[in-house]
Amino acid sequence: MKFNDEHGKTAGELEKLETLEPELREALGNFKASVDAWSDAMTSRPREAKAPARANWSAITKWALGCVVFAGTVSGGVYQNYRQQEAAKVEAARIAEQQRELAATKVKIQDDDLMANVDSDIAREVPSALEPMASLMTDDSRGN
Template structure:
């Protein structure tokens, strides 16, 4: 808004004020006078100058140090818990690997025992299994000859 618009507005308000009833005009005038008087009284009263608040750096330092100690303790506990969990995971994986190796060794041992039993039975035979029919004929011939 420019200055001409403001002047026109004030002039329009003054004309509106003159059109109002005299009692209302008097009440508004008294109200304006009381607001002006109150404003002048508030502006002329003595004011107090408040000093800036003094910061107690000792308490602030103690509080900050306490927070640092608390945070360090908390983070140390969290880190130690994390390391224990990781160590447990590594130990569990090592145990599983060891159990797998033991199971594989047991299977290998059983296979070796079966193979050795088979070899022992083959070695213990007087005649190889392919020649058994002939061996039975020979034993029958020997029993007839006696």
């Protein structure tokens, strides 16, 4: 059965302490006494209650203003980039429309030229391959 004293030491531990050399026991006793004295002094000393630091509104205002300027600069750059992209899209659409109109005009001109050629071919009395023979014929013989 173990016996505990007020410090939680068993009988065996107490016997070991008693068998220590008297100088060591005295040194340990002095150390314990100094630790207890220091601990009592720390718990009984008056403590200072520190008030929370006051806010430095000047620094906070400068920091906030700097953040606003930075955010404005960044958002201005983003908006300008967006406007340039939109303008580039509009310009590309305008150029594409001009190219479509130009292509449509070329097709219309080609169609008009083709129709003019067809009209001239149809308006001939004699096909172009038979023209040399038609020149040999007289106007009187054509009618008969």
